[in-house]
Structures are given as C-alpha cells and as structure tokens.
Amino acid sequence: MTDLTVSDLTVEAKHTVLVETANFSLKTGELVALLGPNGAGKTSLIRGALNLERPTSGTASLNGQPLATLSPSQRARKIAYLPQIRPLAWPNKVRDIVALGRFSHGAALGKLSATDDAAVARAISACDLTDLEHRAADTLSGGELARVHCARAFAAECPLLIADEPTAALDPRHQFRILDLIKTFVEKGGGALLVLHDVELAARYATRLIWMKDGKIVADGSVAETLTQQRLADVYGVRATIDGTRVLMDGAL
Amino acid sequence: MTDRLLIPLLALACVIAAFFACLLGSTPLPVERVIAAFMGGGDAADRLVVWAIRLPRALAAFLTGAMLGISGAALQGLLRNPLAEPGVLGVSASASLVATSAIFFGAVAVNPWFLPLAAIIGAVIATGLLALAAIRTQSVVTLILVGVGLSSFAGAMMSLMMNLAPNPFSLAEMINWMLGSVANRSFDEIGFVFPFMAAGVLILLVSRRGLSALTLGEEAASGLGLNLRRQRILTVLGAGLATGASVALAGAIGFVGIVAPHIIRPIVHHDPARSLIPSALLAGLILMVADIFVRIVPSQNELKLGVVAALIGAPAFVWIAMQRRSVHD
Numbered sequence: 001m002t003d004l005t006v007s008d009l010t011v012e013a014k015h016t017v018l019v020e021t022a023n024f025s026l027k028t029g030e031l032v033a034l035l036g037p038n039g040a041g042k043t044s045l046i047r048g049a050l051n052l053e054r055p056t057s058g059t060a061s062l063n064g065q066p067l068a069t070l071s072p073s074q075r076a077r078k079i080a081y082l083p084q085i086r087p088l089a090w091p092n093k094v095r096d097i098v099a100l101g102r103f104s105h106g107a108a109l110g111k112l113s114a115t116d117d118a119a120v121a122r123a124i125s126a127c128d129l130t131d132l133e134h135r136a137a138d139t140l141s142g143g144e145l146a147r148v149h150c151a152r153a154f155a156a157e158c159p160l161l162i163a164d165e166p167t168a169a170l171d172p173r174h175q176f177r178i179l180d181l182i183k184t185f186v187e188k189g190g191g192a193l194l195v196l197h198d199v200e201l202a203a204r205y206a207t208r209l210i211w212m213k214d215g216k217i218v219a220d221g222s223v224a225e226t227l228t229q230q231r232l233a234d235v236y237g238v239r240a241t242i243d244g245t246r247v248l249m250d251g252a253l
Numbered sequence: 254m255t256d257r258l259l260i261p262l263l264a265l266a267c268v269i270a271a272f273f274a275c276l277l278g279s280t281p282l283p284v285e286r287v288i289a290a291f292m293g294g295g296d297a298a299d300r301l302v303v304w305a306i307r308l309p310r311a312l313a314a315f316l317t318g319a320m321l322g323i324s325g326a327a328l329q330g331l332l333r334n335p336l337a338e339p340g341v342l343g344v345s346a347s348a349s350l351v352a353t354s355a356i357f358f359g360a361v362a363v364n365p366w367f368l369p370l371a372a373i374i375g376a377v378i379a380t381g382l383l384a385l386a387a388i389r390t391q392s393v394v395t396l397i398l399v400g401v402g403l404s405s406f407a408g409a410m411m412s413l414m415m416n417l418a419p420n421p422f423s424l425a426e427m428i429n430w431m432l433g434s435v436a437n438r439s440f441d442e443i444g445f446v447f448p449f450m451a452a453g454v455l456i457l458l459v460s461r462r463g464l465s466a467l468t469l470g471e472e473a474a475s476g477l478g479l480n481l482r483r484q485r486i487l488t489v490l491g492a493g494l495a496t497g498a499s500v501a502l503a504g505a506i507g508f509v510g511i512v513a514p515h516i517i518r519p520i521v522h523h524d525p526a527r528s529l530i531p532s533a534l535l536a537g538l539i540l541m542v543a544d545i546f547v548r549i550v551p552s553q554n555e556l557k558l559g560v561v562a563a564l565i566g567a568p569a570f571v572w573i574a575m576q577r578r579s580v581h582d
Contacts, residue, residue: 050476052475072480075478081476082476083470086469090333090523090524092468093523096522096524097468103466109524
C-alpha cells in the first residue's frame, strides 16, 4: 500500500496563486480523475504534489515521508509521471524510449541490466508494442506514441502513476485503449491520478473524481457523489444533463 | 556498422591518421624512417621532425577536435538541438576574447604562457555566466539566447580591439588567434591544457546518462528522476572546460562540434549519452585529416586549420539546419 498525501498545498508563480491550500490523497487501488477547466491549476497541483515545483506552503508526502526529503530518483521510483506529451528531441527507437522509464533505477541505454530489460519487455507487451519495438518514434502515429509513453511510465514499475492529459489529441478508440491500459495497471495494484478533459470518460473509468476551479479543489468524491448538473455548471460553465455516467453537454452557460 | 564496433573503429582510424600525419608534410618521410624515429632510432633530424613537430601537431589537432566534438554532442543533448555547439553558447568567443585581450594589453609579450591561461579564464567566465543563467531560468531558449548574446558581445569587443590595435604585429597575432591553427604546437603546450581537457571530459562522461532522459523533454526528464539543475550545470561546466582548453591550444575552430555529432547520432540510435565518445573521436579524426590537408596543399601562406574547418563546416551547418523538421521547434 502506497499513498501520496497532499496537505494544504499552495503553489504561486510571480505572485499569482496557481493552487490554493489543496488537500487530496492518492492510494494504490484507486483511479482518480482530476477535472477542471483550462487554467484551473491542475498541472500546477500535480507539479507541486511531485515537488517538481516548490510549493509556497503545504506538503506532499509519500507514506508519511515528505517528498521534499526524497531525491528526484527516489521519488521517481515511487511515482511515475507522464506530463503532457511533447515532441521527442530525436527519432529514438521505441524500445529505447520505454527503457528511459528505468532511468531512476540507474539504467543506461544500450546496456540494460537483466532486471531493467525484463521490466521494459513487460511494459512493451502490456502496451501491445511488440511489433513496433524497433521502429523510430518519428514514424509512429499519435495513438501509438501515446502507448509508447504509457509503456515507459509502466516500465518504471512504480506503485503510483500521475498522468497529465494522457488521452489528449487521441481518437476515441485510442482514448479507450490508453484508459484500459491504466485501468489494468490499477487492477494489478497500482494507483493512478489522471488529468482528463472528457468528463464522461472520467466518470466511466475513475473510482473518484477531484474537481478543481480557480486554483482550489471544489469537490473530491465518487462519481455518484460529485458528478452533478450543478457541478458541471459551476466548474465548467456548461449546461448538461446527466444519466448515470452518461453526460450530455449542450452548450455554454 | 554496428554501434559496438564504432568506438574501436574510430580509435583505429585516429591512430592511422596520426601515423599519416607523421609521414606526410612539406618533406614526406618514408614509412621505415618514421617507424625508426618512433622507436627512438633513425637519424636525429627524423626524430626531431616526428617527435617535436609532426606528432605534437597531430595530437593537438586530435585533442582540439575531440574537445569540440564531445562538447558539441553534450550541448546538443542538453539543449535538444542539433545546431548547439560551443560556439553557439559563446564559450569559444569568450575564450578568444580574453586571449585576444592578453595579446592586446601586452601580457603575452611578458610571458607567452599568459595566452593559453587567458583562453581558459575566458571559457571559465563564460561557463560561469551560463551556469548562473542555467540556475535562474527553466528555459533552454533563454539559455541559448544568453549564449548568443555572450557570443555577439565577445565578437564586438574583439572587433574593437582589432580596430584599436597599436601595431600591425599585434593585429596579425590577433587574427592568427581568431583563424585557429595547430601549427608549431609542442608537447609542453599540450601538457598545460590537458588537465583542463581531462576534467571537462570526465564531468561530461559522468553526467551523460541524464542527456538520454532529456530526449523526452525537460518536464518528463524531471519526472524520470533527473535533477535538471545539476544536469545543466555539469554539462555546461564540462563543455566549458573542454572548449576553453581547446581554444587555448588552437584558437577558435568552428563547426566541427556540429558536424561530428550529426554523423554519429544515427549510428548510436540517436542517444545523446552514447554519442559523446564517438563524436569526440570522429571530430578529432576530422581535424587531424584536415590538418594533414592544410600541410600538404601547396599554397603560399599555410592555410589555417580554422579556415578550412569553417569552409567545410559552414555549408554542412546550413544543410543540417535545412533538414530540421519544423515540429521540433
């Protein structure tokens, strides 16, 4: 059991408050979706929680130990982080990119240890990349590349995963495939926090929803508790009707 | 060619090139006389030509190239840009500037050792400024722009000093310095800069694994557990030391730090960490071969190595730049 607990976290940049006294936790066995409009502070919350951005106040701790006291590679062995996908600098081979997931374990490309090699192989087969293993990354489609990034996060074999918009710019089938991969990861004992923009997809997969607006967490709870017409109006400013996990948005308020 | 054979093959090619550098020249020596001179035999004049002139010159060309090659490869990995080079970040220009000042203010006339010392000081100052910028900013673009600014400023100051040069002699010496050459280098001069080269290379090799992680971008690399600030400082410092020492030895020689890593990269599967050593060897090889060419081409004034390197390197730079795809911002 691993848990990440964020207490009273405030993140500021240039005197603008990006995240204000946020509290949440992420445990293994949970698939949490972080929802909120653009500029709500979702990415800042994640970066503050990972200690990639130094919070102004508040703490993030992993199993009770403050994250700030962990070295970057100690942290990276516990929490895999997938930021929003950016173009790769070089046309690397798929297998090499996945192998970078083992960076915090001390792996150097081209001479992986047996343990690292096995973890890479497991991640590649879990993400159905066996046929693409030796392809150059710049020949892949967006959906394939998203799977490669998932695989490199899985290769780290961390108990927790935090992903910022892992399904952005993917077609519906690939969105399902990525979320299925993450769901399987959670069923096997992992815990995941995902920033998602598709409320319906979030409601379908998540065990818990965290709603953010203007730098504050405004709700945190199960789909049944927190997904309401009023919430969608308050957080996103949209008119919507809700039927179970089905969400039909029909316009801006 | 597989990446496993790459380093041994390049090393072999460097040894062969060094041997040819001893054979060829204004007065070609036959193979058996060079081998005899190597073994400490043969006649005294041959030994002098091989040990005091040709071998140190070949070694100086190799080391200069190797430092620029490894610095280029490391900076390209750090900045995720195939056009990054010690020259781009202003390290070479700053080293040249301080060296030129030493000539201008007569320090070199007092003691010739001030010249290499000044170049290293210039590179370390530039490196320090870049390291400060690297600590303060999160952005690679800012770091490149600081380098471009540094480079332009050093260039302007250099032009100013040439403009105000008190006599044709010091002007000629400054120009020689700017053109770049390894002619008449001795083992003593190489020995003076070698510790700085070794320190730079050591820092780059120790920190090279982080360059692989940076392939994914800075945010993802931090997520992987890379200490971004430390990586920036080490790479900039290592490249600064290596480049400064190379400028101290040979003056400013451009573009070899872009060309060699560009050739090596596809062979090492585009992994910046694995490109460092082969890029160093290839750049060293390129400069050794270019220097042999400089020595045997019939011309009234001996061609300067830096001029030949730029004549080949600058078009290659443009070609590499044109090939970049716009998606890689």
